[in-house]
Amino acid sequence: MRALRRLTVRAALPEALLPLAPLVMNLRWSWHPETRDLFESVDPDLWVSCGNDPVRVLGEVSAERLAALAGDRKFLRRLSDVTDDLQDYLDAPHWYQSLGPDAPASIAYFSAEFGITEVLPQYSGGLGILAGDHLKAASDLGVPLIGVGLLYRAGYFSQGLSADGWQLEHYPALDPHGLPVKLMRDAEGNAVVITVPLPEGRTLHAHVWRAQVGRVALLLLDSDIEENTPAERGVTDRLYGGGEDHRLRQEMLLGIGGVRAVRAHCALTGTPQPEVFHANEGHAGFQGIERIRELTESHGLSFAEALQAVRGGTVFTTHTPVPAGIDRFPRALVERYFAGFGVGVHDLLPLGAEEDPTKFNMAHLGLRLGQRANGVSELHGHVSRDMFGHLWPGFDSDDVPISSITNGVHAATWTARELVELGTQTSSQGDPVDVAGPVRFDQVDRIGAGELWATRRVLRARLVDEVRRRVRETALSRGASEVEVGWTDSVFDPDVLTVGFARRVPSYKRLTLMLKDPARLKALLLDPERPIQLVIAGKSHPADDGGKQLIQQMVKFADDPEIRHRIAFLPGYDIGMARYLYWGCDVWLNNPLRPLEACGTSGMKSALNGGLNLSIKDGWWDEWFDGQNGWAIPTADGVEDPDRRDDVEAAAIYELLDRQVLPRFYETDRDGVPTRWVEMVKHTLAALGPKVLASRMVADYVQQLYVPAAGSARALAEGGYRVAREQAAWRSHLLANWGSVRVAHVEATGVGDTPEIGSTLDLRAEVELPGLVPGDVEVQAAYGRVDDTDGLHEVTAVPMAHEATEGSRHWFAATIPLERTGAFGYTVRVLPSSPGLATPAELGVVTTA
Template identity: 60%
Template sequence: MKALRRFTVRAHLPDRLAPLERLSTNLRWSWDKPTQDLFQSIDDALWQDTGGDPVAMLGHVGPERLEQLAADPSFVQRVETLDAELEDYLTRPLWYQQRAAEVSDGNAPAVALPHGIAYFSMEFGVAEVLPNYSGGLGILAGDHLKSASDLGLPLIAVGLHYRSGYFRQSLTADGWQHENYPSLDPQGLPLRLLTGADGEAVLIELTLPDDVTLSARIWIAQVGRIPLLLLDSDIPENDHDVRTVTDRLYGGDQEHRIRQEILAGIGGVRAIRAFTELRGLPGPEVFHMNEGHAGFLGVERIRELIEAGLDFDTALAVVRSSTVFTTHTPVPAGIDRFPLDLVERYFGAGPDGHGSRLLPGVPVDRVLSFGAEDDPAKFNMAHMGLRLAQRANGVSLLHGRVSREMFSELWPGFDAAEVPIGSITNGVHGPTWAAPQWLELGRELLGADDLAQLREPHVWERLQKVDPGHLWWIRGQLREALIDDVRRRLRRSWLERGAAEAELGWIATAFDPNALTIGFARRVPTYKRLTLMLRDPDRLARLLLDDERPLQLIVAGKAHPADDGGKALIQQIVRFADRHDVRHRFAFLPDYDMSMARTLYHGCDVWLNNPLRPLEACGTSGMKSALNGGLNLSIRDGWWDEWFDGENGWEIPTAAGLADDGRRDDLEAAALYDLLEQAVVPKFYDRDGHGVPRRWVEMVRHTLQDLGPKVLASRMVEEYAEKYYFPAARSLRQTIEPVSAGAGDFAEPFGAARELAAYRHRVERSWPRISIEDVDSSGLPDTPLLGSELTLTALVRLDGLRATDVAVQALIGRVDAGATLLDPVTVPMTHTGRTDHGADVFTATMSLPITGPVGYTVRVLPHHRLLSGEAELGLVTLA
């Protein structure tokens, strides 16, 4: 018989062991090895059975064992010491607090340090015990929270609690992916419920069409210093059809998805308000959308401000000033897009026709305009994110360029390079992903337990002191641990697929702890080309089976449950891995998760990545391998495009641009095989008299020294703080400041925001009639020479705008055969007066910057002190 419900009953902790409660529920244990060791020492077998989950393990430990431990002075001392260390971590000044002290003491340039940052993501990969993630986006979000905690940022994170998480993957006998959705009991997870003063669960409520109420309670996962709020709709207060809103990550039809995204965005803002009010905390000043899924948070914030007395456009000015949007998508097909009529149904007027039930006071046409795109029947969530955020970025230098091209339609008249989307290259959380052996070596080189100094590049130069043999010994230890794990997982998978124990004797010697080991593990969309390695299976088999210099390949990954194409790719890999001649050198491991990933990153000598360039936004798996001394073998895409230097791995030449996809795959696969045969394999097996591949180890050393500080998420989060969070907080404070009309006048609240909204109205009304009547280059010399001065004068009709309302610029640079300016220099033009006919006169004098074919033009753009840049409004008039 099956139980109706599964839940966890725990034994009472003895008073002397009470700190175990906090140590188990604060997810800092997931990146703190001493705390993990403490829980493992309670019961090693139980620790393994529960997958290294302190909360689950405490749910199984009997009262007798707990009393025994409470009577053990040495164990109690360990508990008290680790609890004191956690308290110190949670309270001592870290990077953010030190930065604030420097600013307040006048020892650093003045910046606006936000007293709160809200970070929204649809998934969070913090630890495998909290399976709220599907892939790289969620792992990145989890690493963002951990590093924000390590840096002391006042950040609050918001997402959804999925009752079944993503899915557990297994394989059928013929290699087809099978999905299983376990029911996750939040009371058995490292979560606690947000409750009010009366002890009752706090609920947030949303009104959906047909007067359906969607309620959600709020679970808190404590990630070091960072509270992660997870909304849960599976509660008795909801009707059945809305209880399932938070059932699965990325599941269901479009109606299901829009409900999830409404709950994440609008419900997420309401959850933050409830949490901060109960905790007596200031509300966040900066709101960061990690992808467009939670984009509706912007319209909820507009509703709040309208309710407080602002008009829509003034509220929009406030919201934009303090919102950051990060896109992770390099192709339009990866963006969430909803039918326009579906969005209209959720945000339109109620049955009485008197405004939206979901967002009272917010006109539905304004909501729809945020998501407008070239297809008038679609609502584009990324477009909404960009229109609601004053600051936006991609997640690598290359992805920033791709994003500026992809979204350039929102800024017509601007070159793609001028589209205001920047880039911050992703990073990974060092203590989570670096093997304990590397962390211990780091402590030895630092002479301290605190690894915070590893953010400084010069610290990594101390690796020069480490003997090559020691580095190789660490790599060998990690490879051996990986092989042990691979054998365990292979046996379990074959048994699940129907094999008999008697036919699995070969697994005991499968894979060689001394052989060159290559890893490939990630989600399985088509562009990642899981099966490129099988383009010439016979050639691959020869590499695997070489008697003297073999290589071995470990593959893992999940296809989306609805992606039969991705499942077919996995099946191809599994069928090759099932071949009797190669199965001891090539494996597909099912149920890829953080635990498996960590072991692969630790133990693989080479990390393979062969996406279709430029479709990999960043690709942080290779960063995690590099952090463990792994060498990357990759197409120049994502982060590898900017940080590959010829000594930290190998570049697979790309045939990007070929119209024939099959031909492209053939050429890139052949290049991959050539690199393996001619460069990777020989370098790994070329040993000195002590059995050390010295040239290989020097590449490992260089990879750690050069990439180590770059790939850290602490570097990434510092960049977000300096480039986006601090400027956004400053913009918000400038935008909401009161403004008075003159001396003695009442300073109107939100006066600057009202001023900006009025400016925007005025500019957008006038812009279609702005024109550049004439550009005079009478100052051009008869024989232009490099460095000669050119004077330009432009006559501009501003349709009632003031000269201070605009920026007039001259652009000069090289031109191609079609007279297109290439990388022009921008020169501001100065207002010098007006003509008798009412045209404004602007002039500029500049030196001719280059030789060869040169051209120039003049343009007009909006200009206001509260805009982040002159391209922000997407308005430009060209001569």
């Protein structure tokens, strides 16, 4: 029989232990070692059997044990200390509080997934882990963020393996009452219900669960409630499940329902309503549509005026390096779902328009709704500007208004405690979260090579123990008997170079690239003097049979009795497993097909633990590899045959391992310390460590995007949105007249037939502006190196001064320096100009001579 409903029954806490309740409900315990120690001491055996989940521990601990703890003075003193420490953390001002009144009072951060802890499995991979680290770092910095997501009753999925190595998916039912979340209730104690309209007069209802992530509230919407029909109850069944109709309803609930949940949360808690709305990928794009509807109904704004106001306070982050990774819905489906919503479908559909007129593109929606947009590494910024450049026709790639902020990782979550206590993240400048500007972990220089190496050996041995445990469990789950799994007791060796590879398994990440030459890989694994061992993990999307075939291929290779003590594929990849991998691996392997890795943060987490990266120069590694923090795998970028490219790059991996990585690891001094290896480890910890911090990333978001967005939002809201109305009217007028703008003539004087470096060139341009005035535009002189086809490169653009007017004709002038030798070129271009624009390219129009 199946249970009709699942619930969690807990023992009542004695009065002396009541402070445990707020401790367990604040997810700071997921990155605070002392709090985790306290929960472990409640019942050490139960802590292990519950998978280090304090919510389960308190749910299953006996009343007798609680009574004993209530009389244990030592435990009560520890409980008091940890409780006081949390309160100090929540109350003390941090970096953000020093920024003054320009900083937004509140920011809403929307994401389809959040990876906070394995105890709250609401993530599938890097996007969710990044979102979770964003919230944690925001909490550490004091940033007043409100996270918004969905509560998936089956999470993503739990991964297993069949006897023949095929990925199996299990969807365990999650009881919110057994998770570290609380139901949002109104002043009368009733559950708050959020509604989203659906076609045919139906309504989607949702409860809101709140997880507390340090200082940050994370709101998670749940449709599995009695008010819904069975179809609507299943909207939040699982992450990235179902067909187009199902996904569209999920994204409507996330965006539209998410805004409504934020409004309710702020009203109930007295939190300021957000000034900035940050959409982390296109899944949350409909949050802007809901805010437009609010303004048209509450302030009588037109769609164009409301759009202007909403754009000013919206930030959009794209994580997608390929068009295939973008959510695209049938236009007709969007039209059906939004008919009668409150925003005209004829206004909505152009926001998601793309080349295919039958599709509605969520990334395009995000870019058109966000006045500020960014990619997640420098290289990804370039890729995004190329990929979405067609939305700004006439602009060179460098001028497309998509910036970049390179991702980071939350050090306290991912760094081994032993390394932190050793001083690897200590700076003479003070606490990194309170330092403005670059930080260096200079305490690393004072750690002895032998001491650091001994700590790395401890962490590697811990990983080996975990690998053995998991390999044994996996063998039994795949059908082996107890008498057949004795070999698992000796898999892996705590003194062998350990290489890690763990991530999602789409084709571009090339899980099986290392298998291109099986004989050579075997030779590396079995080398009698300098062996390597490989630990591999990753999940394929349930609908991706190609990815599952790659996993099966890897599992079959690792099943070979000759090498299974040196290579293991571990199913069930999650945050809990990942920590052991990041702590214990000496080398982190990453071999995506460049440039398809937007950022990739797993190597960052390894680096914080002294791991050295062996990676294709893609994502973050492209900008931060310095020759001393690991190895860059050469890429065969010009090779069009994908199989040949894989062959070339796989051979490069084998060669680097054989000629550079292995000799450096196994070459030791008289004390058994590989001094050159440890030098690389120390350099990585000291110089790269501060760069990869999520606190650096969030500070960049605050300074580069959130503060400017808040300024725009405030300006547009002035006078009951008078400024938004004026800007919308100006924009409409300018675009209506732009087709007549023309650079009629450009005259250059000041140099002779043989211009020399150090001289100057005087430019004078005649520009026709029918219907417009000089203040509506900026006329620029653009100059730089010129190629054989007269294309300009390394362009510098300077504004030209207005000199004279005759009717609709205007003259502008500038002087440009000749600062380098070689082929030189220039042109004149006209761009829109207004204080309300974040960039001259924002409106997507330009006129060039």
